Every structure is written in C-alpha cells, then in structure tokens.
Amino acid sequence: MPDLNLIESYDYELPEDLIAQTPAEQRDQSRLMVLDRETGEIEHRKFCDLLEYLRPHDCLVLNQTRVVPARLRGVRDQTGGKWEGLFLSLQADRSWEILSKTRGKLQPGERVTVHPEPQTQSDNNAGVQLELIEKGEQGRWKVRPVVELSGEKTVWELLDQIGSVPLPPYIRHGEATPEDAQRYQSVYAHIPGAAAAPTAGLHFSEELLQKCKEAEISIAYVTLHVGLGTFRPVSVSNLDEHEMHSEWCEIDATAVEVIQNSKEQGGRIIAVGTTSMRTLESATRFGDENETGKLKPWQGDSDLFIRPGFQFHIVDGLITNYHLPKSTLLVLLTAFTDFEKVMHAYKIAIQEKYRFFSYGDAMLVLAVKK
DSSP: OOOOTTTTGGGGOOOOOBOSSSSSSHHHHHHHEEETTOOEEEEEEEGGGGGGGGTTTTTEEEEEEOOOOEEEEEEETTOOOOOEEEEEEEETTTTTEEEEEEEOOOTOOOOOEEEOOOOGTTTTTOOEEEEEEEOOOEEEEEEESSSOOOOHHHHHHHHHHHOOOOOOOGGGOOOOTTTTTHHOOOOOOOEESSSOOOOOGGGHHHHHHHHHHHTEEEEEEEEEEEOOOGGGOOOSBBGGGGOOEEEEEEOOHHHHHHHHHHTTTTTTTTEHHHHHHHHHHHHHHHHHHGTTTSOOOOEEEOOOOOOOOOOOOOOOOOOOOOOOTTTTHHHHHHHSHHHHHHHHHHHHHHHHHHOOOOOOOOEEEEEETE
C-alpha cells in the first residue's frame, strides 16, 4: 500500500489524447462511470442515465457559481509591453485581486490598459485602465479599475466588456472560442465570481434537471467561487505540509432546509462536484463550533483539505470529473471512497478511453447496492 501522505502516491500516466479539448456535443451525452463506493464495482453508462441510480427524496447539491470573463489582456502604459492578468476576486474595498504576468518588474502606482477581446469589441468599448496598488505573493496584485463603478453588478459588466473565459491551460493552451463562453458554464450558473468552472455540473442539461425534479429528486444550491488554487499544483511532497487554497463559499437557509428534508425522508445527499462537497463539509465544521457535524447556514472562506481519514458528515454520493495526477481533488476522491478503488477506476477509465479533466467525462461515486 502506498504512503497516502505522499503526493507522489496519487500519480498516474495519462495519454495526452485523452485530455478533452472540447465539450461533448450535448451536455448530458458525455460518458458516466458508476463506481460503487462500497464494493468498487464499475458500470459504464451515459450521463443521461443518471436517474437510474437515484431514487425519490435523494438530493442533488449544485454549485451555482458563475464563471466571469476573468482573462485580461493589455499593455503596460509605462513601457508599451504586453500584459496578461487573471481576475481572482472582488475585495471588500472594491479593489480586485488578480494574477499578473508580464516581462519586466511591475511597480505599485503603474497602470496597464486592458483591451477588449475581439469578440466583445464595439465602437463604444474602449480599453480600461487598471492601477496597480499592492503586490502580493505568487504573482498576485491588488489593482483598481480607473473608472467609476457604482456597485458590484457593474464590476461583472465591466469584465464582460474587456475579458474572456479563462480556460485551463490544458485546454487549447487556455485559448477560448466564442462557444466556450456558453459551454464552460453550467446551465444553472447564477452568482458571478468564479475564475474556473465547477466542471461536474457541465454535464447537466435543462431537460435532465427537469426529469430529476419530476422524479422527486430534490435540488439544493450552494455557492463556491472557484479560485486561484484550481490552477496551482501541489508543490510539496508530504501532504502534511500542503497549504490548501482558500475559497469563498455559502450555503443559505433554503438549501439547508432542502437537504434536511431530504435526509429526514431517507434520501441521500449527492454533491455535484468537489466544490459542492467542500461547501457542505465546511459548513458542518465552521458553521457552529458548538455543533460540529450539523449542517447550518454559513458563509465564509474555506481552506478545508479533504484527504484520507477525513470524516464526512453530510455527503453520501459524489458526481465528479476525472482529476489531474497529484492533485488535491484526486486526494479528496480517495478520501471519499478508497484509494485502491479510485486508482483502479482511473486505470479502467484510461483503458476505456474516457475523456479527462474539465471538458471530459464524469464519474458517479455512490453506494449503488444499498
């Protein structure tokens, strides 16, 4: 048995041609591997077959975050050199946290002019200046747009004008097309703030969600804004030394009520994506120090690291995509079921030529036989 404290234990060989470069032609027609959480048995299905594994009063928990056009391109006003940025979050003082990339050394007080992407340009859509306020760690900067903004909504409108979809680097080297603006987004995405999509939700079509509701499957919505950590690999060998990235998440009273009602009626709670799982399990730990393990409304930053030995309080099943080697998301998956079962399932997925990563196929991890 490998040492599960070492990130090297979570490595595997993936042929490059299995990294999906485009989404499935229809959202719910992607492939679905069903992994029995208890027995390790595997079935090969289509995502549209999901309802065959659900029963009345089960609850799907969906992350309703919306990916913003976070990728920014422009020039440094001082030198004319090319500049690229990635919007990460909106701060309490209305400044932006961004990831910045350019040749040379940026200085506080310097300005860059962000030019609209070609597909968003119009006669009334000029470039927007960003003033660099303060340098952070690992290429991050605090910046402020040099325009008058009256509220949070106008921030997202501004990004719509000047930004583009920030695809992960393993998809066409991060170069988005107009189609990605719609397909790298779930059909239920509602609250803007993510720098990357919670990709397990990309498989749901409006029609499939409607069928779930007609089958008396409950739907609960949470929010976790996927951030910088999605793009960063684990940089240490021993997981005890890994500092988990923090992401803002929320579960409101309505979602808690839906989940509690489902549980009271014998339903299972199935997280759609690792982000939904982290939100739920964070809320049981950080929501009320006096009642750890009980789900209550909560919002805040979570750096919860789910790894083997973790005690799950809420989640009974997980829908997820296939994750990168040596990633915290793969570690999370092994914590939810079993290391050997997961690594065997990944081996089978490669043999059966499943499509991997953000635009790839899905896996349902659930105690099917119960």
